[in-house]
Amino acid sequence: MPNLPSLSIVMIAHNKAHVTRLSLRSLLSLTFRPLEVVFVDNGSTDATPALLEEFAAAAAGHGILSRTLHLPDNMGAIIPRNMATRICSGDFIAYLDNDVMVRSRTLFEILVGKFHGNPEAGVTTPKFVYPCPPYRVQCAGGGITREGDCYLIGRGEERDRPEFNRPASCAWTISACMVMPTDLIRAIGPMDEVFHPIGCEDVDYCFRVRARNRQVLYCPEAEIYHLANTSTYNTPNLKIGRLMKRSNRIIKRRWRHMFPGDPSIKDLPLVHIPMPRVPLWMLESLEMTS
Numbered sequence: 001m002p003n004l005p006s007l008s009i010v011m012i013a014h015n016k017a018h019v020t021r022l023s024l025r026s027l028l029s030l031t032f033r034p035l036e037v038v039f040v041d042n043g044s045t046d047a048t049p050a051l052l053e054e055f056a057a058a059a060a061g062h063g064i065l066s067r068t069l070h071l072p073d074n075m076g077a078i079i080p081r082n083m084a085t086r087i088c089s090g091d092f093i094a095y096l097d098n099d100v101m102v103r104s105r106t107l108f109e110i111l112v113g114k115f116h117g118n119p120e121a122g123v124t125t126p127k128f129v130y131p132c133p134p135y136r137v138q139c140a141g142g143g144i145t146r147e148g149d150c151y152l153i154g155r156g157e158e159r160d161r162p163e164f165n166r167p168a169s170c171a172w173t174i175s176a177c178m179v180m181p182t183d184l185i186r187a188i189g190p191m192d193e194v195f196h197p198i199g200c201e202d203v204d205y206c207f208r209v210r211a212r213n214r215q216v217l218y219c220p221e222a223e224i225y226h227l228a229n230t231s232t233y234n235t236p237n238l239k240i241g242r243l244m245k246r247s248n249r250i251i252k253r254r255w256r257h258m259f260p261g262d263p264s265i266k267d268l269p270l271v272h273i274p275m276p277r278v279p280l281w282m283l284e285s286l287e288m289t290s
Helices: 017-027 048-061 078-086 107-113 182-188 201-210 240-258
Strands: 007-013 035-042 064-071 092-096 100-102 121-129 137-139 142-144 150-152 168-170 177-181 215-226
Touching: 007 017, 007 078, 017 048, 017 100, 035 048, 035 078, 048 064, 064 078, 092 107, 092 182, 107 121, 107 177, 107 215, 121 201, 142 201, 177 182, 177 201, 182 201, 201 215, 201 240
Parallel strands: 007 035, 007 092, 035 064, 121 215
Antiparallel strands: 092 177, 100 215, 121 137, 121 177, 142 150, 168 215
């Protein structure tokens, strides 16, 4: 698509420099320009600050603008994202987690391109793939039951199954990789900090988009690798189970009128194929596609 608009990537991290390094390195393979990366160092105490300096120099050599916000403490996921969003200069903003690695070099040409000539598009999201053989689907968009329980579409299924290779509209997507027009973000407002430090802020944000008659679009031709649960893993004093229960209650109270009326997925067979933890050496040589 000629005359591509500009894109800002928002990424945050608290420590986990060994994973962030792989994520940032993969960004250098992206072909989309103009591109900027706004990174929030969330009070890291490991090698993350030095890593970000190295990345800024490497990014400049690839024609990518890099900016970093250094926070003195870990402020969770939502507040730093909102802070970074306010200083983004791109026409589009991509939220990307630091445990995501690019699989498709043209990832953002695809995700941004879906907005061209489509005023109903509000959010675009790629196919999430587990970063280990046989590279099964982790997420082909997000669904929600009539009871208000969220689930990942296609989790654990084979990547080449036809139903996961068709574009689709879905209820929500993981904020580990989602793209939105900046003007829509400004109109809707920031992610709701009632979910601080983490929660269902991505579910809520997608429902806010859909409440404006815009769609959340799953784009299977764009693929990323996602480690899952790495950004928050082993964070001290983070009661994830308790936080998720609280967040789920908010979602059910706030968006019940938009839940589907179809039979619940709980009434259908749903198998989550267990996925092994991926050794670091395997992440060093993940395949990329065009």
